[in-house]
Amino acid sequence: MKQLELLQHTDNVNELLARYGVKFGIYKDNTFKEQLFPFDSIPRIIENEEFDYLEKGLKQRVIALNLFLKDIYSKKRIVKDGIVPEDFIYVSGGYMAECEGVMPAKGIYSHISGIDLVKGKDGIWYILEDNLRVPSGASYPMIARELCRRSSPETFQAAHLEDNRNYANLLRRAMDYVNMGGHTVILTPGRYNAAYFEHSYLAEKTGAHLVNGSELIVEEEKLFYITADGKRERVGAVYRRISDEYLDPMNFNPDSLIGIPHIFDVFRKGNVALLNAPGNGVADDKGIYYFVPKMIRYYLNEDPILNNAPTYLPFYEADMKYVLENFDNLVLKDVAEAGGYGVAFGSSMTKKQKADFIELLKKEPRRFIAQEVIDFQDLDIMEEGRAVPRKADLRAFVLMADEPLVWKSGLTRFSRNPDSFIVNSSQGGGFKDTWVLSR
Amino acid sequence: MERLHFEYHMEIFYTVPVSQCYFTIKCIPKEDARQHLLSMDISVLPETAFSYGEDSYCNRQIFGHVKETHDKFLYHITGDVEILQTDYxxxxxxxxxxxxxxxxxxxxxxxxxxxxxxxxxxxxxxxxxxxxxxxxxxxxxxxxxxxxxxxxxxxxxxxxxxxxxxxxxxxxxxxxxxxxxxxxxxxxxxxxxxxxxxxxxxxxxxxxxxxxxxxxxxxxxxxxxxxxxxxxDASECAINRGLIWGGGTQMQEISAAVLQNQ
CATH class of the missing domain: 3.10.620.30 (C8orf32 fold)
Structure with a gap:
């Protein structure tokens, strides 16, 4: 791969990305900083057959997660049948009682799912986590591919790979499928959001209007978009890029200035689709992750195609015992945290830290999961003209329309720090394009 | 069996006019095994069209949007309820x-x-x-x-x-x-x-x-x-919830009455 002509254009592509505003905003110490999201032009390459396997597994997983959400906000059969203890539902920060009994259009909860995977040194793919709320990242490989094609057309003439520029079509299909009549809009919290580039890019590519909360209004149980000349036009689907709690100050956080009053009431009446549906956080909780393979068996009566990383729930006595005995080999995660925060490796704790942590673990066993540390495969990145190995994961995107659609690409994120396993962009990592070979 | 007549009245006065407000009011007796709503009348001032709905606890609610400037908001609900059994x-x-x-x-x-x-x-x-x-x-x-x-x-x-x-x-x-x-x-x-x-x-x-x-x-x-x-908890069935633009300080007056009317 190192011979790719494309690699000579890395700096050029990064300059263009900066010019297009491909940035990642993060809040640190209470200030907002925008940083570039560094692109490495050596692609992650996935063979055609290997991706077929991933595709089957991802579809299966996302179908089961959607069934779980539908079940949790209605009959709760999976709780009644003793598969998932209710402690993991009602204490989860992602569970929203407001969504009880509310059925989204076509029964779809997670229209856009970002599933994070890694490939172990053993060659096996493992699911790291599911992101079913507002997963971001698809726009980065989309635009990177576009710019790389422009910089180095030869590279793409020689390679037989799936075109990833169809993401906008897949997204449009998912949005149109649930549209309740009217326009489709992408709702952004505004330009200070970490993913604002993505919101505007996806709006441009799908042809949906990019709007903020003040451009939408609820009237007579329907949602309307106020056009530039003051006219009102019905909205049937909102791909909202703001989190549940800020969506509607009349139903959720009353202090939200970016939401739309009563939009949730319109949703409840079935007059608008929200992508993704509110309340999904109960299914992508780190505690619930443990139960996803069980969900697949329960709802689909199938064996899971893709593996979870071996995970233990200290909530169960046997697992607690295992965790205490193997503490140094495990990574511990606080189920309430995201974005690479609240993650601690047993092996890197001091004696005191370890004792404190174990005390906390015994006091709040529901709050943590423990996982075997997966030694995942390194990918080469270019650093000062040299290829060096770094840890990388893959965020695959699964869209739900009349059938589940897996995007034949994905966001590959890598850690720039050679000693770190944490690849989150909010922790300063970079990204790569993901090539799926077409034959 | 018991017949009860009820009234609930709420007025909010603002020291600075409110240019618009959204409201959700949950003040309609719930239909369940114990009680049955016979009749009901709701008025909102400034006069505004509103919608009926139910929240996820099956609490009945009305919601709407007042678009005219006002320095007083009030609603009044009155009706009759039949209590079918004494204990719930x-x-x-x-x-x-x-x-x-x-x-x-x-x-x-x-x-x-x-x-x-x-x-x-x-x-x-x-x-x-x-x-x-x-x-x-x-x-x-x-x-x-x-x-x-x-x-x-x-x-x-x-x-x-x-x-x-x-x-x-x-x-x-x-x-x-x-x-x-x-x-x-x-x-x-x-x-x-x-x-x-x-x-x-x-x-x-x-x-x-x-x-x-x-x-x-x-x-x-x-x-x-x-x-x-x-x-x-109380927040999930609060009788009224509002979002106002302006308003300054506000004063509330509430009155309620339940009367037996055989």
């Missing part, structure tokens, strides 16, 4: 129990409440119902009713620390402790004969049925209780 007993839906089993919102047990719990003795209690009665008696005895002692935002733990409060605080403390004891419990907002404002009590799950307990009055709910809504 509703068979619980299995999928709607778990949510009332865990600490939530203003009902989190803190150090002081747990210390109080440890002084209680339930050894004589043979059933959940007995425990509910026992706790209700104790709470009535150990907590003082003092009007205006607490605010809407006061939590169970804070109210307990002060040792005094109103019906909302009794209900919050009561359900916090019941849940801690493993008994699912929910907050109820309603109206009561002889009470000039809204009232609050609790329902606890005893032997598969929701039973209404009124810890403020140390009694089971009676013919005089009209249930408006329920939730995991």
């Amino acid at each position: 007993e509703e068979e619980a839906k299995e999928e709607r129990i778990g949510m009332y089993r865990f600490p939530f919102g203003k009902c989190l047990p803190g150090r002081k409440l747990l210390a109080y719990y440890n002084t209680l003795d339930f050894s004589e209690c043979k059933s959940e119902y007995d425990k509910c009665i026992r706790l209700m008696h104790r709470l009535h005895q150990d907590f003082r009713y003092v009007p205006n002692a607490t605010q809407i935002e006061t939590t169970a733990e804070e109210a307990w620390n002060m040792g005094k409060g109103v019906c909302q605080d009794y209900a919050h403390i009561y359900i916090t402790l019941l849940r801690y004891m493993g008994i699912p419990a929910r907050y109820v907002c309603g109206l009561l004969t002889g009470e000039g404002k809204s009232h609050a009590w609790a329902e606890a799950l005893c032997n598969g049925r929701w039973i209404g307990f009124d810890p403020t009055n140390d009694c089971l709910i009676s013919n005089g209780h009209i249930k408006l809504g329920d939730g995991r």
